[in-house]
Amino acid sequence: MSAGTHDVVVVANRLPVDVTIGEGGSLSFERSPGGLVTALAPVMESQGGAWVGWTGKPDIDVAPFEDETMTLWPVRLSEQEVAGFYEGFSNATLWPLYHDVIVPPEFHRAWWNTYSAINRRFATAAAQAVAPGGTVWVHDYQLQLVPAALRALRPDVKIGFFNHIPFPPLEIFTQLPWRRQIIEGLLGADLVGFQRPGDASNFLRSVRRLTGLQVRGPQVTVPGHWSRPDRTVRAQAFPISIDSAAFDRLARTPEVQERAKQIRLELGSPEVVLLGVDRLDYTKGISHRLKTFGELLEDGQLRPPEACMVQVASPSRERVEQYRQLRDEVEVTVGRINGDYGTLGRAAVHYMHHSYPMEEMAALYSAADVMLVTSLRDGMNLVAKEYVAARSDLGGALVLSEFTGAADELTQALMINPHDINGTKAKIMQAVTMSTQEKRRRMRSLRRRVLTHDVQRWADDFLGYLAMSVPTPPSDLRPGRHHGETTQGDEPSQARTTREEDAR
Template identity: 35%
Template sequence: MADSNHLTTSPHPLRPFDLFTPSPSRPASAAASRLPASRAHHSARNSAGKEGSQMPTLDAKASRLIVVSNRLPITITSHADSELVDQNSYSFKMSSGGLVSALSGCKKQMTFSWIGWTGLDVPENDKPKIENRLSEEYSCKAVWLSDEVADKHYNGFSNSILWPLFHYHPGEMNFVESHWEAYKEANKKFADVVHKDIVQAIDRGEDVLVWVQDYHLMLLPMMLRELLNPSEADRVTQNPAAKKGKVSIGFFLHTPFPSSEIYRILPVRREILLGILHCDLVGFHTYDYGRHFLSSCTRILGLPAMPNGLAFAGRYVHVGSFPIGIEPTKFQEALQTPSVQKRIQVLEQRFEGIKVIVGVDRLDYIKGVPQKLHALDVFLSEHPEWIGKVVLVQVAVPSRQDVEEYQNLRSNVNELVGRINGRFGTVEYMPIHFLHRSVSFDELCALYAISDACLVTSPRDGMNLVSYEYVACQEKRHGCMILSEFTGAAHSLNGSIIVNPWATDQVADGIYRAMIMDDEQRKENFKKLFSYVSKFTAAHWGLTFVAEMQRILKENDLVDREEQYQQDLLNKHGQGSLVDHRPLDGLQIQEADEES
């Protein structure tokens, strides 16, 4: 029986079916019709064969892209107390984060700007020079927030309410009204800056794509719609030379979206949903997250969900899954550098004759480090022949150390590490090498390269790109990927050993399977993993989402023109006249001076 949202069920156990989910058999460029039957739709986007592995191409002249994220991809540092001259009292450094890499392809193909919070509050007279430099050197525009609003918005509401809720930890929530007010205020400040940029573009006749990133800005789409004058943003005229640009808004959530039973705990559940529903395209990492979103809209707002979205406020909100990736060449190139090669040799000598399992996680309750340690404990207890022959190298990057829940987590992990090492360790051997710190990129690549398996036990994780990074570094060793079924990556990385992190015996068995797997099976699994990671990169993700936004914008424009044409016929010939019902594909907009 179909579920309540009428969404197509999965024909594949590891990759839930959604027309946006890229795979060799179902390329991302082959998305089917996403408009309800009541709106005409032109669909000529069928493809097969190798097209799924090709990088999407954007229509560079069709529109400009505005990316909006909580933080700019620039780190601005104040040197107000230094002896530098006034105009150089701030230093700027470009970030190398995943989102920057993912949008590199878009930046090369179309007019591009980035809007976000600067990360610091500065005196009013310093803001113009910072804004000028951001605009001229980085194509960025600043959103200014006071320290109080920024703290309540980011730490208070975004990370203390939305983050735990979206990762199925509602017990960590503590709703404070002032934090919610700060969240709204911050989103409004973002909306004001984005709106100004939009108006300037559409006045020049440019179509605009606004791509909003993540849970910090879930009210922004609604606020933008309220600011945009319909006569500016959506007007269709019969004179192409006088036509103003159009606006399309997209939103992507980088975390899971929880089931409606969890989501409806949120005190402001309606407001958050309504904020997102003012988009034209809403993207998630997996089919399941999109299904949960549609289910929440149905249960909480009473909106009927359609196969790939829903109708809201006179528009169709397209919902799709767009699994993000990494740039594997960055890791492959690093492995060839002398410094990494030297480090690999040192580590291989250190662990000669020993199987190495690597874990790399932030020390966060969503990453499941305690579950991982419990599983290793069970594995060594049930397979004592492996004591002295296998080690876990666990990198635990510090996270939010001023928060009590995270302090308790660290104490729990330290206790587990000590107990397991005390039980199974000797003077010469320790089963767990625990690093509670960040490691350099070179060190990370070397650790990935010398490991025989990577263990990911996240109870909930939007995607988990550590699994992708590990695969990118394993061309020589063909290590095993042991992956929690509750990560977004589990839906894409066919060839992994999929485990339930809550089933300790199952994870322990997954470790055992990885340790005894023969070379032929490892090679076969790695081939599947590496093929996916290499084809569906971060850049592919960014281009695919933006290309879909462009398609929707053009599609909506055609529909609007058809509606305008029909209305003009009625106005010109009267209500009793025949109305032209030509297919949208062959529609030609008639000139305004046509004789009646």
């Protein structure tokens, strides 16, 4: 296999563009917003980067093309492959398994076969794109087999993997029939990154139990093959963040501030506005949140129209049955609460099942007195960080589930166990009645963390660690040569104390 020309290649399930099919089948592409794109765009621009991913539309063949700052390298998926790889194994097997089996995962061999085949296809595309000695950064649970498949094709490159969702405890992970294959796939990387230290520990424990490889601290020694020496894989937490400075600037604009005032007027100028913002997903604890709010109304601790709740639930995976059932359950609960406690023209819960642009979200954050994050399990939860970044006025209060990655960092939030309804009710009332001085003290501390640990710092930390793991193949080793041919080993990555402290 011939090497590509790109020094840095990102591999993710989706390309960073939205694809529109026009009349006659013409395609147009528009850059989709996102923190990952923002963080990596400067690296891509300076180093001639490429991004490998699916267009989001099945059965479309698109050749690699140039975007504003990078080359986009589309991977084709058929309608049947989307059903098996994405909707099936990724989101009906791995997603519930990795989120503490909140709903039962499904295990189907046909899905696994499709997942394996698609991961090999992504690895092949990355191998074709990356330059000799380049860097490949693979993202998330849909592509856990890519590192090992890519290393087989291109042993000359540095490979990083970042898992954006939790990694489950051994007792849960071992339910997966293909558990060893997943571990071996991830061990193809030089650096495996996670959101929380506990996720890295879960991974290392699984490595020790399922492979018998030597694990010392955060490092795994992978034995060499034939004449290839041993190499070292490092697993460590790198908590992701947002482009906090940009979100702070957006929230400060006169247009957003005026819209925030208008939102409160449209809600009837209530004394207290509670806000929830989520994808409509069973991991987000939306039903728990609505139950808690309903009981606060029933107890008389909160009374509409003086208090109301706004719930934004953007559509998610609506072709998956469990998500359709969740939508029905949430909408029935909202209807019941509004029927019991709403008044003419004044709903107790304002429920929106669609997405909003960032300007509207910034206005909602600015208008809300209390932000409710009640996730039952969450890798990070960037909504919590967006709310903090939007509150330059130092107002508002964040009620945050302890089962989010954000809870490790945002320690001045009011922490809750969303399964504990009485405890959650008490924390919400604490947020509602908190003094202005206390709100400002907590929010000042939260903003300090979010503004200094932004998404650019996250990317720099990860890529900095990965750069310390330098494969040094001999000059006669070409990409794609057989494993048995002579090669020098990868240099083990070395810990840097300051970066390690930052990642915690």
